[in-house]
Amino acid sequence: MTAPAITTPMPAPTPVRATVVQVMQRDTRAIVGMVLIIALVGAAIFAPLLTSYDPTAIDLGQQLLRPSRLHWLGTDIQGRDILARLLFGARISLSVGLGAQTLALLVGGTLGLASGFYGRWVDELVMRIADVTLAFPTLLLLIAMVAAFQPSITVVTITIGIVGWAGVARLVRGQVMVVRGLEYVQAARAPGGSDVRILLRHVLPAVTAPLVIVGTLGIAAAIMAESSLSFLGLGVQPPTPSWGGMIADARDLSQLRRAPWTSVAPGLTIGCAVLAFNLLGDALRDATDPRQLTRRLARQTQP
Amino acid sequence: MNTVVSSRPTGGLGDGATDPLLSVRGLSKTFPIRGGILNRVTGSVRAVTDVSFDVAAGETLAVVGESGCGKTTTGRCILRLIEPTAGSVTFDGVDLLSLRGAALRAMRRHIQLVFQDPYASLNPRMTIGDTVKEGLTIHKLAEGAAADRRVQSLMEEVGLRREWATRYPHEFSGGQRQRVGIARALAVEPKFIVLDEPVSALDVSVQAQVINLLQDLQRDRGLTYLFIAHDLGVVEHLATRVVVMYLGRIVEMATADVLFSEPIMPYTQALLSAIPLPDPLAPRDRIVLDGDPPSPADPPSGCVFHPRCFHPDKDVACTQVIPPLEEKGPGHWAACIKQPAGTSDFFLPAAALRSRRTAVSPAT
Numbered sequence: 281m282t283a284p285a286i287t288t289p290m291p292a293p294t295p296v297r298a299t300v301v302q303v304m305q306r307d308t309r310a311i312v313g314m315v316l317i318i319a320l321v322g323a324a325i326f327a328p329l330l331t332s333y334d335p336t337a338i339d340l341g342q343q344l345l346r347p348s349r350l351h352w353l354g355t356d357i358q359g360r361d362i363l364a365r366l367l368f369g370a371r372i373s374l375s376v377g378l379g380a381q382t383l384a385l386l387v388g389g390t391l392g393l394a395s396g397f398y399g400r401w402v403d404e405l406v407m408r409i410a411d412v413t414l415a416f417p418t419l420l421l422l423i424a425m426v427a428a429f430q431p432s433i434t435v436v437t438i439t440i441g442i443v444g445w446a447g448v449a450r451l452v453r454g455q456v457m458v459v460r461g462l463e464y465v466q467a468a469r470a471p472g473g474s475d476v477r478i479l480l481r482h483v484l485p486a487v488t489a490p491l492v493i494v495g496t497l498g499i500a501a502a503i504m505a506e507s508s509l510s511f512l513g514l515g516v517q518p519p520t521p522s523w524g525g526m527i528a529d530a531r532d533l534s535q536l537r538r539a540p541w542t543s544v545a546p547g548l549t550i551g552c553a554v555l556a557f558n559l560l561g562d563a564l565r566d567a568t569d570p571r572q573l574t575r576r577l578a579r580q581t582q583p
Numbered sequence: 584m585n586t587v588v589s590s591r592p593t594g595g596l597g598d599g600a601t602d603p604l605l606s607v608r609g610l611s612k613t614f615p616i617r618g619g620i621l622n623r624v625t626g627s628v629r630a631v632t633d634v635s636f637d638v639a640a641g642e643t644l645a646v647v648g649e650s651g652c653g654k655t656t657t658g659r660c661i662l663r664l665i666e667p668t669a670g671s672v673t674f675d676g677v678d679l680l681s682l683r684g685a686a687l688r689a690m691r692r693h694i695q696l697v698f699q700d701p702y703a704s705l706n707p708r709m710t711i712g713d714t715v716k717e718g719l720t721i722h723k724l725a726e727g728a729a730a731d732r733r734v735q736s737l738m739e740e741v742g743l744r745r746e747w748a749t750r751y752p753h754e755f756s757g758g759q760r761q762r763v764g765i766a767r768a769l770a771v772e773p774k775f776i777v778l779d780e781p782v783s784a785l786d787v788s789v790q791a792q793v794i795n796l797l798q799d800l801q802r803d804r805g806l807t808y809l810f811i812a813h814d815l816g817v818v819e820h821l822a823t824r825v826v827v828m829y830l831g832r833i834v835e836m837a838t839a840d841v842l843f844s845e846p847i848m849p850y851t852q853a854l855l856s857a858i859p860l861p862d863p864l865a866p867r868d869r870i871v872l873d874g875d876p877p878s879p880a881d882p883p884s885g886c887v888f889h890p891r892c893f894h895p896d897k898d899v900a901c902t903q904v905i906p907p908l909e910e911k912g913p914g915h916w917a918a919c920i921k922q923p924a925g926t927s928d929f930f931l932p933a934a935a936l937r938s939r940r941t942a943v944s945p946a947t
Binding site: 462463464466467468469470471472473474477481482485486 | 662664687688689690691692695696698700703704705706707708709717718721722764767768770771
């Protein structure tokens with residue numbers, strides 16, 4: 281011992297992580313979003329248990345039946361049960377949404393990290409490609425890319441993921457440029473840390489919060505994109521059920537007039553799914569906003 | 584431009600007794616200024632110009648000067664956290680500036696840095712134990728339980744309790760955080776530590792504790808310090824020798840005793856006169872310099888200090904000749920063309936400085 285141990289540390293405030301959960305628990309948006317997402321994921325996983333109908337079985341004697349006790353949401357033009365198609369369609373929409381967004385986060389995150397950390401020509405190159413990607417009308421780009429290959433769930437997932445990377449890369453780059461200048465990142469270099477080590481241990485943890493938020497919001501966008509492609513016939517091919525495809529099947533005028541449930545049900549489902557992820561993403565963003573945290577903490581600690 | 588210093592044989596800029604551990608020659612760093620819509624280089628800031636000095640093993644060389652004079656840049660250039668534009672840095676016989684990649688990272692083990700701001704220099708998402716351990720892991724000095732034991736003994740050595748290793752930086756005070764920063768630097772068992780204003784962000788009462796800790800560590804571990812500071816009171820207490828910098832250049836260099844008792848340079852005299860005295864009623868005469876330090880993007884011609892200099896012999900030559908850093912007395916280096924070498928009859932002997940009653944009117 282060369283120096284006397286001095287005073288004990290200051291009283292530890294509640295760890296930030298716990299506080300984010302606390303704030304989320306009080307946020308109606310977060311709760312509604314989470315409940316909807318759990319319901320959707322449950323529907324996708326347990327689809328065969330939740331309905332006894334085959335989503336692809338055509339029964340021309342049962343065309344366009346109104347919602348009833350037998351068919352809760354009615355049947356479509358080919359006599360297929362709409363609820364069954366929605367449940368099985370959730371598998372497509374959610375897996376494309378999650379898969380595409382994971383890809384976008386991986387590609388965009390890696391390029392954004394490199395771009396923000398190394399700067400110079402790496403930054404120039406990555407950001408100009410991102411600019412070009414963002415300058416394209418998204419749907420047009422999606423159509424062009426899917427059209428170049430055979431439409432399938434893999435192609436659709438990869439396509440949507442690749443279109444989504446640019447936004448992620450921009451966000452990550454901006455965050456990294458701030459973090460890179462912080463002294464503790466310089467301090468990590470002094471004992472001889474390699475770039476990879478510094479990026480993974482010091483830079484990445486500082487940008488995960490915004491990544492989680494854009495990731496959540498991005499899933500909603502990816503579900504929308506998948507539905508749009510399926511609506512245009514460029515997504516998952518029939519007879520595999522998909523929400524966008526269901527609306528496409530129901531889009532002629534006489535059906536809209538005489539059997540509105542064929543388009544309203546999948547439309548509302550898409551709306552709910554997108555809303556759920558957006559609500560959760562917004563709630564996450566607000567909960568991780570430091571100003572918000574301090575305010576809520578202050579309110580909590582008031583006598 | 585080549586000053587007398589750069590062309591001198593090496594070894595002349597240290598304490599003269601031993602081979603230097605660290606030898607800096609002609610170190611310069613120029614930062615480009617970019618501007619305009621095309622982001623082209625429109626000018627440059629000369630943060631450090633032709634800095635040369637030696638540091639002997641076991642000594643504490645203090646680098647002082649006001650904000651923006653290039654002290655911190657000099658320190659970071661030695662560690663290669665900033666790449667110097669020109670010059671050489673030799674450490675223990677190895678040319679640091681020629682090292683690349685893995686060799687550079689391996690060399691970093693021997694030279695460490697303690698940062699000025701104990702709040703910004705610790706990763707808020709890592710426990711302080713992990714922060715201290717990082718260097719051990721990088722250089723494979725210890726692993727697993729052995730690494731944890733090393734971390735604990737390091738923490739006790741700097742006056743922190745071993746149980747605190749699992750806590751996060753926000754739970755600690757500034758002084759405690761700075762101890763963590765010191766433990767992190769010590770973890771890789773360096774020979775040389777650059778202390779970049781290690782106490783200027785701390786309360787005065789805590790400053791003394793940290794300074795004492797640094798002195799104890801130097802004695803116990805045989806460390807060599809490059810101590811960057813602007814608090815001359817701390818420097819007088821800690822330093823073996825002192826380098827005074829102004830606008831990126833060394834203007835004076837001497838042992839601490841000599842510098843504080845017989846400063847040659849008008850700038851050094853002005854700095855010394857600014858040291859706060861404990862007694863507020865004590866008679867004192869501050870040398871108040873005219874104006875602000877010039878912009879390093881557009882430094883004055885000749886002697887960079889000439890626009891603010893109050894030397895009675897100042898003349899037009901000062902605006903034209905860049906004064907070389909010359910040995911004016913034994914081990915006492917200064918960059919002033921108006922001070923003859925080899926005489927002790929310096930303008931404004933500093934022994935009189937702190938007790939003089941008449942104000943020095945700055946020359947215009």
